[in-house]
Amino acid sequence: MTELTQAWGVATSGCRRAVVIGAGSMGAGIAAQFANAGVPVDLLDIPAEGNRNARAEAGIAAQLKAGGFAGPGPAALVRPGNVEDDIARIAEADWIIEAVIENLEVKRALFAKVAPLLAPGAVVSSNTSTILRELLTEGFGADFAARFAISHFFNPPRHMALLELVAEDGGPAQAFIRKAGRAVLGKTVIDCRDTPGFIANRIGCTWMSIAMVEALRLGLTIEEADAVQTVFGIPRTGVFGLSDLVGVDMIPSIWGSLMGELPAGDAINRFDLPANALVRDMIAKGRFGRKSGAGFYRKAADGSREVIDPATGEYRAVQPVTVPGGGKDLAALLADQGKLGAYAREVLGEVLRYAAAHVAEISTGPAALDAALELGFAWRKGPFAIARGLDAASRAALTLPAMPAVVKDAAAQDPLDRAKAAGAKLAGNASAGLWDLGDGVGCLELTTKMNAVDDGVFDMIEETLGRMGGAVKALVVGNHDPRAFSAGANLARFVGMIESANWGAIGGFIARGHALYPLLRQAPVPSVAAVQGITLGGGCELTLHCAARVVHLEAKIGLPEHTLGILPGWGGCTRLTARLGAAKAFAALTQPRPAGSAREAVTLGFLDPATTQVVMHADDRIGAAMQTALAMIDGYTPLAPERITTGGAEEAEAILAPRREMVAAGKLSAADLAVQEHIASVITGGPLGGELAEEDLRALEARAFVEMMQVPLTLARIKHILETGKPLKT
Missing domain, CATH: 1.10.1040.50 (N-(1-d-carboxylethyl)-l-norvaline Dehydrogenase; domain 2)
Structure with a gap:
């Protein structure tokens, strides 16, 4: 898989290529979201003087600046054009979306040009928020009407989850957009009646x-x-x-x-x-x-x-x-x-x-109406x-009337929902649980605040490892918390240990992660992390030790320990060095911020492109991870420990030379350089380097972690981020 490999579910969505007409903020944003999923898309607008594609190109540039793309790579999938020179491109597309001005006659004139060019099976939709579908399709015939829908997106298209759909009930446009809107664009698709303002x-x-x-x-x-x-x-x-x-x-x-x-x-x-x-x-x-x-x-x-x-x-x-x-x-x-x-x-x-x-007039029921307000206007309920x-x-x-009951769609449940409804819990404690998803797949669910890793989580990992190869033929690691897969270790716990100078307790906590995480990676059955939201520090390291990953596009992934004056202590340094080499691992380990998307996390090295699938809708993670795990069972070969070639002090100095220049120029503090020196020393194998076993590099990690915890500034950094949520500037 490369950075632009298609997201999970795209291949079966029926949407191989799209056209978006209208390169304003909404149209260009929709085009960017197709590209984020790995789907090629043409962005067309009216021709400009001189450079006839200037409006489309400006739309692409605006999305790059505004963050509509999940990193710079997807932009290459958007092909600019104009509706005069490039209108024939419509014949190549499976989904054509109109996002021009809110004018009925302008839209209908455009559809008159689009209709004769449609490929068999292609659908057309309008991003109108005010014009009824019956007015847009009037006079175009039954076939076009069946293939036409209103697809009302909310701005910005990358981040707003709601897609309101008005289509012929049971028609091809409805089925296509329900499926592709979710798998390709990551939207929760809500069916609406053809009424003013929709829902x-x-x-x-x-x-x-x-x-x-x-x-x-x-x-x-x-x-x-x-x-x-x-x-x-x-x-x-x-x-x-x-x-x-x-x-x-x-x-x-x-x-x-x-x-x-x-x-x-x-x-x-x-x-x-x-x-x-x-x-x-x-x-x-x-x-x-x-x-x-x-x-x-x-x-x-x-x-x-x-x-x-x-x-x-x-x-x-x-x-x-x-x-x-x-x-x-x-x-x-x-x-x-x-x-x-x-x-x-x-x-x-x-x-x-x-x-x-x-x-009843505007929606399919109370659940749809509630979802539309929760997603479209960010109401909590x-x-x-x-x-x-x-x-x-x-x-x-x-003075309320009798309110109709809200009936949730059972089909919307993922495998973890169903396991919980069935009471299929294999083991559990206050920090985590192990659930039976069916077909021999277990799910390790963290349940602490922000799913932080603590001793209870380690206990449940140990319990899970004991069942792998027996009742558990494959494992998913995931949870339903929309905020976080795992924010890492509980930093508040470290404060007490540092203040009491309990370096042995710190070393023991690190040693436990060093013992369990590699066992998860080397287990006899496959493990798949289902990742969403904040995935930092020890949570990121947990994903690195799974055999594969299914990651929501909007996950925020990284190893920001250096901002606390420490380094990743549960194998993060080791795993990145084994896969990327010391120089690229150092760049990842000293990133100023976490990756802002799964695509960016691949680029920065936090995710292995060969074993990572991007998923566009967060609620599809657990199901996709389960399918991935099931597909890996037959013929699965456990991942063996690796030997890592390191260059010692000489390689460390080469890596650090640019950072020393930054200190001299006043662009990096001496305190931050000291942290980076520790990181460089670990990933280059210490003073001597050479070919090391993974456990040797982990030992260097553990020793450096405890040493760095003893630096007085480290305690101040940890307290500051606990109090403010922001790194301490040094």
Whole structure:
């Protein structure tokens, strides 16, 4: 596998090549996501003067700058062009996505050119957020309509997980986009009815109208209203902060369009946001939000935050808000008899009643509606999940109707979900568990905070090793925590050991990892790490000792121990040196930050391209890892310990020479150089070097780790990152 090998599931998705028409931020971002999956894509726009492909090329460049690509490599898969010279490329594609301006006639004129060029089986979709599918397909015939869908992406396409789909029920476009949207683009695909605003914008924009209009009517300050919203589970921006992010100047067009499509009695028309006097005044004064540097909030000259005062229209300092229930107790807030409680009851009641009234009209059910709000607007819980969690008094205060039950899709469960539902636990303790996924595949699940590695995890690895080759024919290492595969060792534990100078305990903890991790790598059955989120330090080392890896595209992987004044102590130095050689291992071990994606982790050396598969949808990891493990069982040969050729002090000095120059130039501190000297000495085999066994290099790791823990600055570094989450600058 090279860096651009296709992601897991792409080969069976039916999407071998794509075309995206429209090279703005949305279209170019969608094209970048195809490339991130390893799928070639043409990005077309209208021709420019001179360089006729300039608009498409600018879209690619903008995505490189904005982070739409998961590293620089995927950009090579995007071929720029224009809709006059290169329109014939449509015949090569399986999926053509239109992402041009929101104008019905412009879109229909484009589809008239696209339709005759479609290859057999190809599908077409529009990224509209406001125009109905029936209007886009009118007059194009039944075949085109069956192959046409609305695929409503959210910006930025790489990171926003929701894809709303409006397609002919049971038709080829629906089946194709459901599958390819997940496997290729990593999206959770939600079926929507062909109604204005679909699901997320219909409910989300209505919520924003209700929340903003009612806050101003009831005389709340902007920060009071936003503080109340966060108790509902809305992101910390609140509703007014979200409006700044969207753009206050977009309210007349986005809300106006939706309002025009819906009946006069609809809540979005009753709570008329575009007509609000403050909103109109802000637009007239160019206070558009973040894009203009000032909206409902702005940053003052001294860096502090200011907020607009609705009574005067002028800015003032943001004031702290005390919310009933401490900002975490929704029931206490709803029971409050002051203005904040009244506001909370009015807004939440209107939104929940609105969702209940329209769920059947706009979606396939409460679960789909909740998912759309959770993924499209980042609500912690959707409306029906919120209602389900209310006590009787809160429900009565909101005057809610009978709310339909939320039925989860059983097909969405992965093998670990099913194992847990069946109670198929083979062993467990407070830190980890071993589950039976079926077909002889076990799953080692870490369950500590951020899945940090501790003695309990080591106990469960030891228990698991004892079952491998018996009941466990293959092993998946993975969990359901969306934040982290494993953040590494529990640093707080090291603080106590350092402060008590218990160097023996530190050495023993390191020795245990050195004993168990290689046994996992050399086990008689294959092991596959299912990786997502933060995967750092000892968590990264755990993946390095598995036989293979299935990694979500957005995993953040690295060995940042050098920023703490130490080095990887559980075989990370050894494994990277064995695979990459000392010079490349040193570059990886001294990276200033973790890799920002699985693709980048391959480039930087943290992942072995030969034994790593990228997966685009995080929820597919466990299933993909299980399939990978099953495929490895027959004929599996355990991985043997390696001998590593090292160059000793001479090689270390060659590696360190550029870093010494950085110190002389003031670009690297002497303290950081001292840490890097330890790393270089270990990976080059100590002063003498030579051909060493893995265990010899691990012994050097362990000795250096304990020595580096005894440097006073190391304790300060560890405490600083525990307190601030950021490395200490030295």
